[in-house]
Amino acid sequence: MSGSTVLWVALAIFAQESVWNFYDAQVPAQLRNFVSSATVIGLIMGLDTGLGVIIQPWMGLMSDRLARRRSGRWPIVAAGACVAAVPFALIPWATTLPMLILCVFAFGLTANSFKGVTETLISDYVAPQQRGRAQGFIKAGVSLTIIVSALISLLVVDRSLKAAFAIPPILMVIMVGLSYRILGRRHTTALRRADAGDEQADPFSSPWAVLKDLVQEPSRARLLLMAGIFCFAGMWAALRSLTTPYGTEVLGISRGAAGGIALPGAIAFLICVVPLAYLSHRLGELRMIRYGIALFIAGLLVGYAEPTPAFTAVSVAIASIGYAVFSVNGLVTLWSLAPNNRVLGAYTGLYTVASASGMALGPALLGVTVDLTGWRYMFLNAALFGAVTFAVFTLVTRRSARTAPTAS
Structure with a gap:
């Protein structure tokens, strides 16, 4: 490289x-x-x-x-x-x-x-x-x-x-x-x-052909990965969007102080993202994404267990490291499952569709649970969504093992 x-x-x-x-x-x-x-x-x-x-x-x-x-x-x-x-x-x-x-x-x-x-x-x-x-x-x-x-x-x-x-x-x-x-x-x-070793004719003449292949692929690994990207991106967007009102409603701090809770997470992301990329190369991208989801859930549970400004900041920092794992590996994993090297741009677009849809709907979905249970349970509700995401990526890992991608 x-x-x-x-x-x-x-x-x-x-x-x-x-x-x-x-x-x-x-x-x-x-x-x-x-x-x-x-x-x-x-x-x-x-x-x-x-x-x-x-x-x-x-x-x-x-x-x-x-x-x-x-x-x-x-x-x-x-x-x-x-x-x-x-x-x-x-x-x-x-x-x-x-x-x-x-x-x-x-x-x-x-x-x-x-x-x-x-x-x-x-x-x-x-x-x-x-x-x-x-x-x-x-x-x-x-x-x-x-x-x-x-x-x-x-x-x-x-x-x-x-x-x-x-x-x-x-x-x-x-x-x-x-x-x-x-x-x-x-x-x-x-x-x-x-192009080395990728001389086959390209059957993908339109996005509809790409989508048809995505849906009809026997193992459904790519489709499940899209669902996992939707879930994880949605969780992250929800956490970012609702942490500030959580701080004012539950922690009793000012709007400015609540907004500052995200700062340790941003620093943690910046410090950890490159080492996590190297670790992912050694352990495998999908395995690391599952570890990242587990870490994300652990961070949320820390915040739920001890609703104080300090523990909430630590919680967001831990969750940010978990998200950093996904941020590094999500697109690369989708590329690795693509049918060939000639559709990587189209698959980048599909990644955007999944992540953007998740980011658009995630805050609303978590907001519904907050309306039902109250702000005190926001981190616990988010952790439950995280468990669903972990299950999706577990299925992706199992089914992708049956697939022999030509793009990597």
């Missing part, structure tokens, strides 16, 4: 994630200038998720067709970054709600068109057995985008909102351009390595 290759791919992914993090942090506040309803703001902010579910599998399959050409997937990434930068930078210039929604829609449409494609780039340059470790470094870099977004918000937003919205897309275009210039030269060599 070339360290410089991983660095340049990570830089491209870091660039796009910096834009998305700033978008999630500041666009709701921008919408508040025109809309007072939190429900409406939430619906508008969920627009990009819906667009991603529709667009990313199609764009992933299109990138798979380009991947065997000299330029590879890069034209989609480079063009997408340049086009998406425009509506993003125009967001603070919107003086009416229709103009703002148009900018949001245009950004969501164009940014989702290359988001999954960028994440698939690592599969073009890194051998299958090394992709998990590469993902560890990439996820560590992505976690830093939260810090970058926070610094821009802290240092620039109050001085010039228009400048603040211009910085992330400019950085994205520059970083993607640099990555394209460096890695574009190496694509032909990477292509020969990826």
Whole structure:
């Protein structure tokens, strides 16, 4: 595994994630200038998720067709970054709600068109057995985008909102351009390595063909893995969304202090993600995901057993390490079960469909249990959902043993 290759791919992914993090942090506040309803703001902010579910599998399959050409997937990434930068930078210039929604829609449409494609780039340059470790470094870099977004918000937003919205897309275009210039030269060599032993005709001409193969695959391992991705992503989104109100309702602390409970978890994620990637390479991705779920559940039970600010922070930190295991291995595992190397972009899109759907529904599902049992039992309820997820991944492990994937 070339360290410089991983660095340049990570830089491209870091660039796009910096834009998305700033978008999630500041666009709701921008919408508040025109809309007072939190429900409406939430619906508008969920627009990009819906667009991603529709667009990313199609764009992933299109990138798979380009991947065997000299330029590879890069034209989609480079063009997408340049086009998406425009509506993003125009967001603070919107003086009416229709103009703002148009900018949001245009950004969501164009940014989702290359988001999954960028994440698939690592599969073009890194051998299958090394992709998990590469993902560890990439996820560590992505976690830093939260810090970058926070610094821009802290240092620039109050001085010039228009400048603040211009910085992330400019950085994205520059970083993607640099990555394209460096890695574009190496694509032909990477292509020969990826195609070694994979000369069969490609039967997947559309996303429907990919989905048909996914559903009809005898062991159902890929379909179960999609269900597991949905569950784990949903659990994580629910924990992130409801920890702050849990802190105010159960722990009796302020909103700011409750929001700070997630900080130890973010630090734990950053510290552990790369070592966990190397450990996953030794023990196996699916086995490590099951260990990660078990650790996630253990963290939740710690928080339930002792509802104090300190123990809750420890609980979230332990759960974050468990999620880090999944974050490193989830996409790599789905790639390893793909029918061949020629549909990895489409499978990245399917991963997005599963994870985005889970993140959209997870907070609502956990919220229903909170309404039924009360906030005091939130961590216990989440642990029960975790047990279901563990059972799903246990089935995936057993059934994937019957499958002989050609992609790894």
